[in-house]
Amino acid sequence: MKARKQTKVSRRMLFTWFMLTGLILLFAPHDFTGKFQLAFVHIFRWPLSIGGNVALTARTPPSVEGAKQRSEAQYRNYVENLKQTLDEQTRKLEKLSGLYNTFVWEGADFALADVIIKTIDGSRNEMTINCRKTDGLMKGQYVLGDESVIGTISEVFPQIAKADVKLVTDSTSWIPVEVAGIKTIMTGSGNNAAKIVALKKEVKVEEKVFALKNLKEGGFLDAPIIVGKVVRCERNTQMASVWDLTVAPVCDIKSLEDVAVIIINPPK
């Protein structure tokens, strides 16, 4: 019988090797080591997204039953709340009619939704929305915020009328865009920013970036819609002939309260 050869490494050596590895990671350029973090999120994006629907929200509409039995003060408050609800619905209706009146959206439908949870933290940039209408809602559809594209639907939960939105700044997001007449791909880079790498020409700061239709992924757009603006343009570190752009969203996503999802060929 062949004897098993076993290599003995002292504990001191083990500790030294691992400490060296840790120090190398610590002092290596963060751009490089950050790729490990991004790769992990990218590889395990499916199991990581499972937790998305765990967050609990309690949003119960005011009940009409039993209102008569309440005291006068309570009843007045109830009426005031109803008025506020009516105002809110009127505001949303006006917003919707404004969207429908734009000629490029003929044939498309919109699902207005309230923003429930926003996670704009590091590489993870996403939000959960509460849609009253989930008919026709599908993964990949573009989501508008303040008349600009802010992300795409990443998951739909029709049973609880909710959906997850992957923001354009999420590290796993990518959408086709046009900047300075060049069609390219924009990927999220986390921390409320996105990037366009290896662009063949230099672009001015403040140049507008427009989202294009992405029918393969379900993202319908009849005309380009603004998504962000260039905040930095610098030469690629590996190829000096191309440029890397940093793009910031034109919409203040952190203060956004409601969004609209673009639905093509809505169910009748």
Added chain:
Amino acid sequence: MRWFRFAALILTVTILQKGVLARWDNKPDLLLIALVFSATYLNTSDAIISSFIIGFAADLVGSPIPMGPHMISFGVFGTLLAYLNRVIAIRRLPYQALAIFVMGILAGVLTHVLAGESLSRSMFAVVLVTSLYSGFVGPFLVAPSAWWIGIRTGRLRRR
């Protein structure tokens, strides 16, 4: 040591930490619990290796903190705890909870210092709350982890 099972455990814990638990502001650090578990139940050499591996996993999901600080802090304090465990065996649940709490504070502070962050009151509060939650939850996760890796938690061994 069943390394494949250990790797599966750490991977699951890492995904849970970055996925489900990331939704809450105050949460236990499952990787910290795994660190104390490995330092107290594995032999010293395995504990050193696993401490650094757990630190590396914590770095992977530690964004926006860059890579490195968790690996060093978890590695250093995991190794120290493994050596301490040779002298004082930490087996009872309250002592394990205390060990997790203390390790959480020490490793948390060193991680933030190595990451170049200033020692602010809010940073201490986050470290303290995370350590407290981990201390409460940790001892209850020891038995399932030990069962998965195939360690008998009742047996007292000093290596």
